[in-house]
Amino acid sequence: MPATPAPAEFPEDLTLGIRELDDQHKTLFAVLDRILAVSRDPYRQLDDDGTNTVLDIMTDLKDAAMQHFDQEETLMDQRDYPGLDDQQEAHERFLDDLVRIEADLMNGTAVPPVRLHADLADQLAAHVREMDRELAQFLNKSEK
Structure with missing residues (x-):
């Protein structure tokens, strides 16, 4: 049996150097990492129990993401961040992806857990590296 990949540290x-955002991002990754522990072999399709567990994790991820996005967008609005609209669109796309993945899980067409984890982790990391990094630079500059 293949070894279970280690959760992404x-x-x-x-x-980003903004504690509140960094803590929320860490929470999102911690929830996401739970996907890897669902199956003894995360490289194979899930059985019904595994699918139900991943659906529960997806609900937790969606809830954490919505809370984070709401707080982040409120902060952007309060600071008149010029990239707010782009951030909101990116947040909506991520949430739409989560809904699509939930549908795939329910109809049996979801990818194995290791791929699901990697795809979502890559998407989150790219968003933080690109969009949220710009936001952090703006916020740090506006505080000075």
């Missing part, structure tokens, strides 16, 4: 390059 929160990469240092995703640290």
Whole structure:
């Protein structure tokens, strides 16, 4: 049986230096990492129990993401961040992806857990590295 991949440690390059955002990003990755523990072999399709567990994790991920996005967008609005609209669109796309993945899980067409984890982790990391990094630079500059 293949070894279970290790959960993705929160990469240092995703640290923005804004504690509230960094803590929320770490929470999102921690929820996401739970997907890897669902199956003894995360490279295979899930059985019904595994699918139900991943659906529960997806609900937790969606809830954590919505809470984070709401707080982040409120902060952007309060600071008149010029990239707010782009951030909101990116947040909506991520949530739409989660809904699509839930549908795939329910109809049996979801990818194995290791691929699901990697795809979502890559998507989250890219968002933090690109969009949230710009936000952090803006916020740090506006505080000075």
